[in-house]
Amino acid sequence: MSQGEPGRGRSRGRGMRQHRNQVQDPDVKLSKALSFVLRHGAAEVGLNMSPDGFVFVDDLLSLPRFRCHSIEDLQRVVETNDKQRYAMCPHPDSGRLQIRANQGHSIPVEHLELTPIHTSSEDVPVTAVHGTYLRNWNAIQSHGLSRMNRTHIHLAPGLPGQGQVVSGMRKDCDLAIFVDLQQALKDGIPFFWSANRVILTPGNSEGLIPPLYFSRALQLKHPRTDLPLN
The missing domain is CATH 1.10.10.970 (RNA 2'-phosphotransferase, Tpt1/KptA family, N-terminal domain)
Structure with a gap:
């Protein structure tokens, strides 16, 4: 050669x-x-x-x-x-x-078609999952999930492929963070359904879902592994 x-x-x-x-x-x-x-x-x-x-x-x-x-x-x-x-x-x-x-805006949209989720709502999701990447885990574990430059943090009502889950998480995500939505709602953090069934929240006053609301962190790469929360 x-x-x-x-x-x-x-x-x-x-x-x-x-x-x-x-x-x-x-x-x-x-x-x-x-x-x-x-x-x-x-x-x-x-x-x-x-x-x-x-x-x-x-x-x-x-x-x-x-x-x-x-x-x-x-x-x-x-x-x-x-x-x-x-x-x-x-x-x-x-x-x-x-x-x-339907969602994903970084520009303010005052009257986007959002349905508030309450602890007593008939369709309150059993699961709320944020898809992200393992490279972000240390920062997220320390500071929480941030809406960054967007108006909402996006969560899915399950992992991709489960039931009717079609949106809310990118396909290449290798980390799923499960949020205790019921407790977050009780503590005053608002959540909404978007028109395409993505769970949206502006987070707390700082635009965050703090780590205290994390119930599970799952590495999605094979083999799937739970990560320690603390």
Whole structure:
């Protein structure tokens, strides 16, 4: 083997990665663009967002990054998204079609469609789990779960694949933190259901779920292992 061959191998590797990026599913690319605009960047791109998180579809499609897409493209992404991230419906007064993200915002949304959870609620979740990464465990164990730059901390009503759990945790998470939701509710931390059945909380006054509410920390890598809480 000549000394030049490894270089060609690296070149082929780079080329294959670039090719994969180029052939990324168009609906995935569209969903990522929607996620940024509807959760974080509406004002940045010049879109007016209603207090309940909606923007008008025709205004969205007039933006340069969306001009190559149609209403049918948006409808397909909304209907087929496996985590039910988006909702689209006519405006109740004007009838203009509008779209929003159901959760995950870093920008304030005053009247997002959230259902308060109470200790006496019929649908109070038995389990509330936050998905994260083992590399964050030391900081989380010391300080708690933080909403960071978002308006809510996200939790799922179980682990992915359990029952009707479709959203609330990224697929590549390798750590699941179980929260004693009943005790947190009793202590005044509010929790809500989002429209796509994600459990949301702004946390306490500091934007945290403190470690005292952790009931379990489960490493999701095989073999699954419980981590000490203290």
